[in-house]
Each structure stands twice: as C-alpha cells, then as structure tokens.
Amino acid sequence: MEIYLVGGAIRDELLDLPVKDKDWVVVGGSPKQMLQLGYKKVGRHFPVFLHPISREEYALARTEKKSGKGYIGFVCYSKPDVTLKEDLARRDLTINAIAKDKYGVYYDPYGGRIDLQKRKLRHISSAFCEDPLRVLRIARFSAYFANLQFRIAQKTWNLMKKVVDSGELSSLSRERIWREMDLALKTHHPQVFLQVLKDCGALNKLFPELNLVYCSFFFKKTQGPLITTNKKNIFLTLSTVAKHCLEVDVRFAALCYDLKKSIITQDNISNNGKADKIGTRIISIFCNSLQIPKKYRDLALLVSEFYGVLHTIHLSSPEELITLFNRIDAWRKPYRVEKIAYIIDADSSKCKTCSENFSSKGEYFYHTWKIVQSVSTQEIISAGFIGQKVREELCRRRISALTIRQNSQ
Template sequence: MEVYLVGGAVRDQLLGREVRERDWVVVGARPEDLEQRGYRPVGQDFPVFLHPETHEEYALARTERKTGRGYHGFAFHASPEVTLEQDLARRDLTINAMARADDGTLIDPYDGRRDLEQRLLRHVSPAFAEDPVRILRLARFAARFQPLGFRVAPETLALCRKMVADGEVDALVPERVWQELSRALLEDTPVPFFRVLRECGALARVLPELDRLFGIPEPEAYHPEGDTGEHTLLALAQSARLGGDLPVRWAVLLHDLGKATTPSQVWPRHPAHEHRGVPLVEALCERLRAPRECRDLARLVCRYHLQAHRAFELRASTLLKLLEGLDLFRREARLEPFLLACEADARGRLGLEDRPYPQARFLREAYRVAAAVTARPFVQAGFKGRQIAEAVTRERIRALATLQRDYPRPEAH
C-alpha cells in the first residue's frame, strides 16, 4: 500500500501558497485494508476514507468511465491494480494532476509543474469534456490565480466551447452551479470567472440573465465604460475590493438585471429598470437555490439601489419609505451590507473606482434618527391602534426632514 499527497496541496506547495487542506491517494489497497487501520468510510460514489487522527481524506486510486450526460454520468472503478498515473489522468487540469511520495519525490506525468511555471491552465486529457462541472472549476481557478498571471490554454478554451456546443453544460444541476459560483465569488478577484465562462459560451447557458447585459449601452455621463455587462463586472470587482461577503457580491452581480429588458428605443436610458429587475433576481435565485440571505439582499439592492444613490435628493417621506422597504426597523443588520453593495455599484465605473460615497454615512444617520422614534411615548399618551403607527410615521418624517435641513451637503454625490 502506497500513499501519495495529491492535487491542490501539491500545486500550492510549488506556488509557495498556504496549503489549507490535504488530499491523499492510496495505491495498491482495498477498502477493508483501510478500515482495518481505523479509517472511516465516507464516500458514496467511490471509496473515500477519513484518517482516524488527522481526519484528512484518503481515496483509493480509481479510474472512471462516462456512462451518461452531466455530472453524475460516471462509473468508477477502484482496485489495487489501478496505478497512480491512471488516477491522476482522470483529473481536470495538469496543475492539479501532480503527486508527492513520502520521500518528497514529485510525480508529474502530465507536465503540471511546467504549466505552473508558464502560468497556464490546461486540461489533462480529452476526458475533461466528459464533466461539465470542469468548465466551472476552470473558470474558478482562472479567478483564483489571476493575480499570479495565469491564463487558460487556447486548446482548453476550444474544448470548453465544444462542450457548450454539444449541450454538455445544459446537464449541470443547480446545486453544483451554485457551489462553484459561490466559491468563485469569494475569490479576491472574482471577475475572471465570468469572463472565462463568457468567452467559451457557458455564461449564456448557466447565467443567461447576466450574459444578456453585455452589449446593453449605458449613459456615458454616469457610466464611462458604456456597457451594462462591463459595469456589472467592475462593480463586482469593487465589492471584492471593499471586503463584501457572499450576499453582498451576489447582490452586486444581480443589481442591474432589469436593464436587459429595457426597450432598445429608449437606450441608453433605463427607466424603472430597478422594478423590472426584481422578478428576474427572484427567479434566478430560485433556479440556483441560492441561500435566503443572498436572495433577500439581492432583491433589496436591485429594488432600492437608485434611491440610495439619490439619498440627498429624496423627500423625507420617501427616505422613510426606503428605510421601511429595507425592513431596517426589524432587521438593522441589513443596513451595512446594503450600503456596501450600493457603494460598490457607485464605484464600479471606469475611472471612478475611488469616488467617495457620502450617501452611506447619510443613510446611516437617517436610520439612527428614524429608529430613535418609537411607539412608547404615543402609547403612554393614550394613542390607540392605527393612531400609534400614524403618529410614529409623522414623527419620523419630521425627524428626517430636520436631518436633511441640517446635514452638510456634499459637493458632489
């Protein structure tokens, strides 16, 4: 029985990156061999075991055979006769198809180290085309390693295009799409994920609502980049730069979906796009089964981001409706993620990446002022039923009007 460190751990060691998790391949063993040593079986489709002390994953060397379309269309074969080279051959990219022996020897049958040095993301074999998830993984690695100068090999991009044309991508299940998409969104540079998908045609199949934004013009006075799709990616880059979490980045990605439904005769203007976008956001979140926190923030940012940008121009009553629409008086924790997403949108414009966003500070103060008005004084004064709610609303509007009168206006917003 021989044990090898494989995959991402070997790759990251060679890149000088922190190794966060280790995966191992066991050659020349049967499941009962590992169980006798105290390893706990956890694999459903093929034999994977957890080490009794480290709890790291140990998989028996295996081969796979395509039996149907999509991610689940495979038959796996694991036996003591399967070699390390055969196991590595089934992996996606050459940089993930290396192994280290106990003595530190590098086993690299598919030139992964050379591709690391050349900063190249290249598929191991034509078997790459058998699993559509690999397109998403390729795009995710493009995002992760973009700061190091990695690029997708032309032959790998061509293979991805053929997979899309053959309809293989259409077999992707929502859970796997969301798993890879959410991981890509959390990379330091998430934008290359979407560029790779668009370049090979997969974005139109996986996220058609986003793909439709490219080529939709924007008013250059507000959007020097001139294109809604490009603005969306610029805003996404800003959400990462500002430290946004997954719900914030997801909301920024979807905030302008409504612009794809603007009649071309009114371009480059997009009146009421925020209203038209909400059903698209809700449908996309439902299709991908996005977590509730992601769904809720995406819907709110889509619906209210323009009002946030125009915060200094709103009437006090409209300002209160914005705070109520965000449900801040019950869910105060929504305020900061919403403001961060709006700031990313405002900064996601060519040449305006460092522009200030004074609306955030003003809206924080508006919420503080409005939230300070509670029902208790009116209850104590003898108000009943609707009278209480109406009195609270009047007092909040009065407090917001006072804030607007006294608040120092920024020179530009």
C-alpha cells in the same frame, strides 16, 4: 499501501497560497484495509474515507471511464492495482495533478509544476471533454488565480468550446452550477468567472439572463484568453464590491444590481417604470432557476425592487427614507442597511466603509439609518404615549430628526 497528498493543497503550497483543505490518495489499498485502520467510509460513488483523527479525506486510487452523459456519467475502478499516475490522469488540470509522498518528494507526471511557473491552466488529456463541469471549474480557477495572471492554454480553451457545442452543459444540475458560482463569488475577482464563461459560449447556456447584458472582454489570439481584472465588463458593481466585502450574499446582490442597472438603461425600454418591473421579474426568475439560498435571494430582490430609490437616495425626503427602512424590514434586520450601503457605494465607484464621514450615497444611506435608529422608543413610552400612539410618535420623531439633519447640511 502508499499515501500521497494531492490536488489543491500541493498547488497552493507551491504558489505560496494558504492551504485550505488537504486531500489524500491511497495507492495499493483496499476498503477492508482502510476500515481495519479505523477510517470511516463516506464515499457513495467511489471509495472515500475519513481519517479517524484529522477527519481529512483519503480516497483509494481510481480510474474513471465515461459511461453516460454529464459529470456523473462515469464508471469508477478502484482496485489495488491502480497506479498513482493513472489516478492523477483523471484530474482536470495539470496543476491539480501533482502529488507528494511522506518524504516530501513530488510526483508530477503531467508537468503541473512547470505550468504553475508559466502561469498556465492546461488540461491533462482529451478526456477533459468528458466532464462538462470542468468548463465551470476552469472559469472558477480563472477567477481564483486572476491576480497571478494565469492564462488558459489555447488547446484547453478549444476543448472548453467543444464541450459547450456538445450540449452536455444541459446535463448539469442547478445545484452543481450554483455551487461553482458560489465558490467563484468567494474569489477576489468573481467577475472573471463570468468573463471566461461568456467567451467560451457557456454563459448563454448556463445563465441566459446574464448573457443578455454582458460585454465581451478582449483576448490575445496568440496566447489565449488573458485572465486579468482590467478587462471591459459590465459587472462593475460586483467587481468593486468584491474588493471591499467578502460576504457572498452582498456580492450576489451586487451582481443582480448590475443586471438590473443594465436592463433599466436599455435604449429599447422607455423610462416609465416598465423596465423596473421587468428587471425585478428577471432577477426573480434567475434566483429561482438556480435555487439560490433564501438569504442571497432576499437581498438581491431588495436591491432590485428599490433600485430607483437607492440610486437617488441622497434626494429622498425624510418620509421616503422612513418608508424605505420600513419596506426593507431594517428595524428587525438592521444588517441589511450596511449590506445595501456597500452596493450603493460601489455603484458610484466609491466603496468606503460606513464608519468614515459619509461622502457618498451609501454612506449617506447608512448615516440616515443611524439617525433614525437613535430615536428612543423608551423615551416615548416614558412620555406617556401608549398603543398605536407610540408608533405614530416614533415615526414623527424619526422624520423630525432627519429633517433637522438635512436642514443643517
């Protein structure tokens, strides 16, 4: 029985990137042997075991044969006679099909290390087409490696389009699609994920709402699509927020803010509030169709619903600001204010931290919040106000504080 470190850990190690998770493949082993060594079986569709101490995943070497539609339509074979090369052949990209033994010797039968040096995302075989999920994975890797200038190999690009044309993307579950988007949103350049899906034709199949408002980026025909961050796209708020904020709910809300902004500015919709309602409805449908986590959905719908107010926040009266804080439930959920401030700043091409002197809409929004938050409820109670009068006096003092601040500017 031989054990090899495989996949992303090897790839990232060779690129001098942080290694997050380690996956291992066991060649020549059996489930009985793994259990006798103290490993715990966790795989449902194929033999995967957890190490008794490190809890890292150890999978028996296996082959996969297409047996139906979708990314789960495979029959797995995992007997001791499966070789390391056969196991590596079932993986999506050459750069993910590199193994290393306990002596530090690399096994790279498909040229993954060369592709790492050439900054190329290349499939291993035509079996790439058998799994539609790989289209999203390539788009996600494109976002992950955008700053390293990786390119999708032209033949791989052609296979991605073939998968899209086959209609197999429809077999992907919404949960699996969201998982890939969630991972893409955690990269430094999440907008590249959308760029790649757009150009291979998958965006319209997977996210029709986003496809309606997307501007294609250009690519060099001779070299395949260039994975970079300076391509023309409409997701400017998302790409700007991603430079300064790691929180996925803020990034997703920024994506929806871009979507709302695009709908609002369409020439065929008059500026009478109709576009505002349509935009929020589309974003709600978008979130529900993907079964977005409630935390993400709530923030996205807030920035959509109050898009008009946030866009002109610096022109709002003290009364309008208090109403806004009430409607976003800022008193109970103050963290929402800073999250929304990031998005407003990014929309104005200025994304500064809120701790600095405010010089943008987002900082103004956050600063007004700190002013009203500083009004003491305890002082009002100590002054003899009771019951409903406390709330009324609190509102009056908050408006007064904002009025004094605005008049002093």
